[in-house]
Amino acid sequence: MSEKIATREAYGQTLAELAATDKNLVVLDADLSKSTKTCDFAKVCPERFIDVGIAEQNMITVSAGLATLGKHVFCSSFAIFAVGRAFEQIRNSIAYPQLPVTIAATHAGLTVGEDGATHQAIEDVAIMRAVPNMTVIVPADAEETRQAVRQLAEYPHPAYLRLGRLAVEQILPADYQFQIGKGTVLRDGNDAVIFACGLMLGKALQAAEQLAAEGINTAVVNMPTIKPLDSELVCRMAKQCGAAVTVEEHSIIGGLGSAVAETLTENCPIPLLRVGVNDQFGQSGKPDELLTEYGLTVENIAAKVKEAINRK
Amino acid sequence: MDTLELQAKAKELRQEIIKMITAAGSGHPGGSLSAADILTVLYFDKMNLRPEEPDWTGRDYFVLSKGHAAPAQYAALALRGYFPVEELTGLRKLHSRLQGHPVSSKVPGIDVSTGSLGQGVSVACGLAKGLKIDKLPNHVYTMLGDGECQEGQVWEALMFAAHYQLDNLTVIIDHNRLQIDGQVEKVMNIEPLDKKLDAFGFNVLLVNGHDIEAIQNAIDKAKACQGRPTAIIANTIKGRGVSFMENQAGWHGTAPKPEEAEQALQELA
Numbered sequence: 001m002s003e004k005i006a007t008r009e010a011y012g013q014t015l016a017e018l019a020a021t022d023k024n025l026v027v028l029d030a031d032l033s034k035s036t037k038t039c040d041f042a043k044v045c046p047e048r049f050i051d052v053g054i055a056e057q058n059m060i061t062v063s064a065g066l067a068t069l070g071k072h073v074f075c076s077s078f079a080i081f082a083v084g085r086a087f088e089q090i091r092n093s094i095a096y097p098q099l100p101v102t103i104a105a106t107h108a109g110l111t112v113g114e115d116g117a118t119h120q121a122i123e124d125v126a127i128m129r130a131v132p133n134m135t136v137i138v139p140a141d142a143e144e145t146r147q148a149v150r151q152l153a154e155y156p157h158p159a160y161l162r163l164g165r166l167a168v169e170q171i172l173p174a175d176y177q178f179q180i181g182k183g184t185v186l187r188d189g190n191d192a193v194i195f196a197c198g199l200m201l202g203k204a205l206q207a208a209e210q211l212a213a214e215g216i217n218t219a220v221v222n223m224p225t226i227k228p229l230d231s232e233l234v235c236r237m238a239k240q241c242g243a244a245v246t247v248e249e250h251s252i253i254g255g256l257g258s259a260v261a262e263t264l265t266e267n268c269p270i271p272l273l274r275v276g277v278n279d280q281f282g283q284s285g286k287p288d289e290l291l292t293e294y295g296l297t298v299e300n301i302a303a304k305v306k307e308a309i310n311r312k
Numbered sequence: 313m314d315t316l317e318l319q320a321k322a323k324e325l326r327q328e329i330i331k332m333i334t335a336a337g338s339g340h341p342g343g344s345l346s347a348a349d350i351l352t353v354l355y356f357d358k359m360n361l362r363p364e365e366p367d368w369t370g371r372d373y374f375v376l377s378k379g380h381a382a383p384a385q386y387a388a389l390a391l392r393g394y395f396p397v398e399e400l401t402g403l404r405k406l407h408s409r410l411q412g413h414p415v416s417s418k419v420p421g422i423d424v425s426t427g428s429l430g431q432g433v434s435v436a437c438g439l440a441k442g443l444k445i446d447k448l449p450n451h452v453y454t455m456l457g458d459g460e461c462q463e464g465q466v467w468e469a470l471m472f473a474a475h476y477q478l479d480n481l482t483v484i485i486d487h488n489r490l491q492i493d494g495q496v497e498k499v500m501n502i503e504p505l506d507k508k509l510d511a512f513g514f515n516v517l518l519v520n521g522h523d524i525e526a527i528q529n530a531i532d533k534a535k536a537c538q539g540r541p542t543a544i545i546a547n548t549i550k551g552r553g554v555s556f557m558e559n560q561a562g563w564h565g566t567a568p569k570p571e572e573a574e575q576a577l578q579e580l581a
Contacts, residue, residue, distance in 0.1 A: 026445070048445060050476075058468035061431045065438020068416070068423060069446075089431055089465075097416045097425040 004167035008106040010142035011163055012037025014149040015074060019045035022153055026066050028052060028075040030059045035165075036076040036106045056081045060089040060103070067099035072153050078112075079105035079121035079162060083128060095133045095158045102152045103128075104161040109249035110277065110294060111166040111199065111287035120282040126254020128160040129227045135159040135180065136226040138248070138256075140201040141171045144224060147178035155180065164199055164249075166287045171202045172222065183230040185237070189219035192305045193241040195234065195260050197223045200247040200275075200296060207301035218305055226256050231263045238264055243308035244272045247301055249291075252276035271311035273304045313356055318524045321391065322352040326553045327580050328387035328400055334573040336404040339412070342563040343457060344384040346488040346521070346548040353527045354453060355388040363393040366420040372450055373439050375424045377432025378457035378486060379413040380565070385422070386410055394421035430463030432456070433483060437472050440481040440541075451535060455484045459491030461502045467512070473541040474513030481541040482534040483514070486521065488550035490561040505545055514543040521546030553580055 018025055019041055028050045033039040042049035052059040056077050063075045076082070082105040083090070094101045105124065112120045128136050135157055139145040145163065152159050176184070183195070187208050196204035201222055208218040219241055221233065238244055244264065246257035257274030264272055277294050291297065313321065325348045333339035355361070359372040376385050383403065390397045402408035409418035413427025424439075426432040436454035443450050460466060473481050485505070493499045502508075509516045515537045519530040527546070534542035550564070551557030554576040557568075568576055 026442070050441060052468075052472055053475075055468040055472070057430075057465045058434045058437070058472055061434030061465070061469075062438035062441065062472065064431075065424070065435040065440075066442045068435065068439060069442040071442055088428060089434075092428045093425065093431050093435060 004169055005142040006165060006167045007139050007142060007145040007163040008037045008165060010145035011104055011149055012040035014146045015041035016044050018150065018153055019048070022072060024070065024072045025153060026050065026071045026073050028059050028063055028073065030054055030056045030077045030081070032077055038076050056085045057089050060086040061093045063101045064093040064097070064099050067101045073101045074104050075101065076104045076106060078119060079108035079124045080119055083121060083124040087127060091131050095131045098133050099158060100156050102155070102159045102161055104163060106163040107165045108162045109164060109198070110282045110290040110296070111164055111249065113165070113287045113290065114284050116284040117281040122251045122277045122282065123254060125162060125226055125250050125256070126258070129254060129259065133158055134227065137180065137224055138162040138197040138226060139224055140198055140222060141168055143170060143176060144172055144178050148224070151178070151180055162198065166199065168199045169202055171205065178224065181225050181228050181230060183221050183223045183225070183233045185219060185221050187220040189217040190241055191217045192243040192245065192309050193219040193221060193237040194245045194247055194301065194305065195221050195223045195256060196247040197226065197256050198249050200249050203296070203298045204247045204301055206298045207305065210298065210302050211305055216305065216309070223256055226259055229259045229263060231267065234260055234263050235268045238268045238270050242270050242312050244270060245275060245301065245304045245308050246272070247275045249296060250276050251279060253279055271308045273308045275301050275304055315524050318352055318356060321356050322349045322524070323580055324391060325352055325384065325387045327577055328391065328397065329383045330554070330568065330573055330576045330580065332383050332386065332400040332403040333567045334570065335401040336567060338404060338567050339383055340380040340565050341557060341568065342490065342550040342560070343378060343486065343488065344381045345552045345554065345557065346550045347381045347384045347455060347486050348552070349522045349524060350455065350484060350486065350527055350546055351384050351388045353524060353531065355392050357528060358531045359453070361392070363421065366394060370450065373423050373436070373452045375432045375436040375439070375452070375454040376414060376426050377436070377454050378429065378460055379426030379432065382412065382414050385414060389419070389421040395419070429457070429460040430465035433466055434469040436481060437469050437478065440473070440478040441476055443480055444476070444478065450480070452481045453484065455486055458485055458487045458489060458496050458502060458505070459499070461485065461505065462500050470509070470512045470514065477539050478541045479538050482531065483541065483543045485543065485545050486548055487545050488548045490550045490559065490564065492561065492564050494561050509543040513540055515540050517542060517544045519544055519546050521548035522552055555579060
């Protein structure tokens, strides 16, 4: 088993690496730099790191001013505060004028753990996906995060990068190439297809493995970009497999599941079931306990795949 | 331009404001008229600008945090030569680049999209901080409404400006004492505004916002101030220049009817 690294760790390390080569890079944080890992950038480049204090609305909007000057801006807080507290600032001051700011939000989803529901953003992707001009990316592991951060530093559009607190295994193969807007077939199959993102990708692959032992041939597709969705790939795999399941550490409302459902319904309707947080708040607990409590498990994914196949 | 010429220019601005809001059939005359003299001094005297080259890197920046006064900024830009004055009557119409609130990607001379109160001042802080990082001399101006100061984000931004010693930032408050629901002091009192700004670490200047020379002097003082940002509290009259609009909260967001516009333009002639 490979060393586990949280996507937030990979984010901070990559920013620090970019500091030397990208002189236009500016990073902001709202008093959480030790948790979001922007502290790694602050350490090597204090002159281009701005701590705004506990003031997320100001952070997002100051970012807009910096981007107006041509800076490459990353700003970070926990997902619940970046998206929740500062939604309208993101919408009106970043997305509407199409400024190249990446909102890199950490501690997304249930796996924040013991801090409980107030800190567990389960609707952030839904909110960001609804905003015009916004790109939404949910990396699955450290390497995918590193590649995403490097590409976003040069990306001329607003973007939301969703990162996690929990250390996760390296899931993607060594030669994996991340590309904004593209999904990747990690395992081919023809009985059903699982579309997954973030830390649930590993569980999706395990579920496919279990199903294979029962003779069910399940494809697994990594969908790091929730918007713009790789609709061409979604439809191609839907036609090939005839049944689909989406898997994400997010509410079943508005995230990857909704994005895939919208595309399938309009273009190539097939049975689809969604694994995610079932429209309810989280609670305190250890990350693994919470994933189990809310049905984000290998067993549940496998059961949903069988159910989807039965509906063909 | 000398003082008399600037006064005449401010009158022209007010005429264009009335004409374009009347043509649009909606908009915000009261706060546009109260801001007209200050915008005249900025656009026709104090700011470094190149209308023929709107993105000139040496320019000063102006952020209209009270974005609903867009007609005043559009009038200033058109009269300064950023786009044809005839375009002003397209205000608020379908496919016009003169949106109800300013959009940076559409209008030459508009650097920042505003309209949601409290945000422009933060964007101005970002501009000022970025210019400091690059050790550039450009100055950043932003104008807020007094009612806008009720937004919590304004105070987050002011804290930021003082903390990072943004002496390249001048915050102008158009203190016309009226907001949609009535008098600012009755809706939600913001006083003592000067003491609050002083306590937040600002160099605070009080000025008659309709006295061209006083505005010029205040801006000179603001630019000369080192180590901290300046706030200019400009005492103004909402609807200034049109007798029946002056000091009437009802003219915050109501367009004049054609006969009212005719009377207004006669008064401004």
